[in-house]
Amino acid sequence: MTQDEMKRLVGAAAAAYVNQNMPEGITLGVGTGSTANFFIDAIAKHKNRYRGAVSSSDASTARLLHYGIDVFDLNQIDDLPVYVDGADEINELGHMLKGGGGALTREKILASVAKEFVCVVDASKCVSVLGFFPLPVEVIPMARTSVAHALRTLGGMPKIRVRPDGDIYMSDNGCIILDVHRLKIIDPEAFEVAVNQIPGVVTVGLFAHRGADICLMGSVSGVKKIDYRGEMT
Structure with missing residues (x-):
């Protein structure tokens, strides 16, 4: 199948x-x-x-x-x-x-x-552990650099999502998405709170x-x- x-x-x-x-x-x-x-x-x-x-x-x-x-x-x-x-x-x-x-x-x-x-x-x-798939974080465009820096301090490697044609991907809400690689999310509830508290984050794709x-x-x-x-x- x-x-x-x-x-x-x-x-x-x-x-x-x-x-x-x-x-x-x-x-x-x-x-x-x-x-x-x-x-x-x-x-x-x-x-x-x-x-x-x-x-x-x-x-x-x-x-x-x-x-x-x-x-x-x-x-x-x-x-x-x-x-x-x-x-x-x-x-x-x-x-x-x-x-x-x-x-x-x-x-x-x-x-x-x-x-x-x-x-x-x-x-x-x-x-068994979340994070092998890159974690999406929706971000207000003006904050993409500062949010990316904060995500790196949490142990991730953020990359701006782009479309197949190379343009930056924009959500239906007019925001960008940072896909955060190299994560091993041992405590999803705590990590969800930590990312949501970063100024400029609209929401994080953790549903814990x-x-x-x-x-x-x-x-x-x-x-x-x-x-x-x-x-x-």
């Missing part, structure tokens, strides 16, 4: 999980990235069951609208029962490293208000203080559900 096939399997499993566990008429929280895209593809078949969605990126919004799913601003809704999104890495406690797709700030906002965070990944994303509630992990043997609140199936 290829990685894309595993992602498609997990996306379908997430749609089934939401359909079975969430009431009709709710607004769904939808993340960003390739696995989230497969979830959108799968949930589109059941779009009439839901009011619509709130999205963490312009790209996901476009995909949802393509399927005729209404997309709301977060300020327009009072309740977000579930948020479904992928991760670049996830550990045994449900702490995640996210932001490879550049939407970490909006992802963190949606995660913070969602009652349940369902993380959808393939088995390659499960790690608000980690996943459920992980649906795809592998060659199928989809395993890990409940960080105490169950594994």
Whole structure:
């Protein structure tokens, strides 16, 4: 089974999980990235069951609208029962490293208000220690040099994210992203706080203080559900 096939399997499993566990008429929280895209593809078949969605990126919004799913601003809704999104890495406690797709700030906002965070990944994303994948940090442009210096003092090697054409990558929020290499994040909660306290940082792609509630992990043997609140199936 290829990685894309595993992602498609997990996306379908997430749609089934939401359909079975969430009431009709709710607004769904939808993340960003390739696995989230497969979830959108799968949930589109059941779009009439839901009011619509709130999205963490312009790209996901476009995909949802393509399927005729209404997309709301977060300020327009009072309740977000579930948020479904992928991760670049996830550990045994449900702490995640996210932001490879550049939407970490909006992802963190949606995660913070969602009652349940369902993380959808393939088995390659499960790690014992976070940090092999570069840690994204979204930064106000004028602070990129000072923030980079502060990140080096924390033991990382920050690099400005660029697009394939060589231009600096700009987030949907008009900010730059520093990808921090050579990290071994032993205490994700403490490191999240340390980076967020650097002046000029919008947010860091560590989701430790608000980690996943459920992980649906795809592998060659199928989809395993890990409940960080105490169950594994």
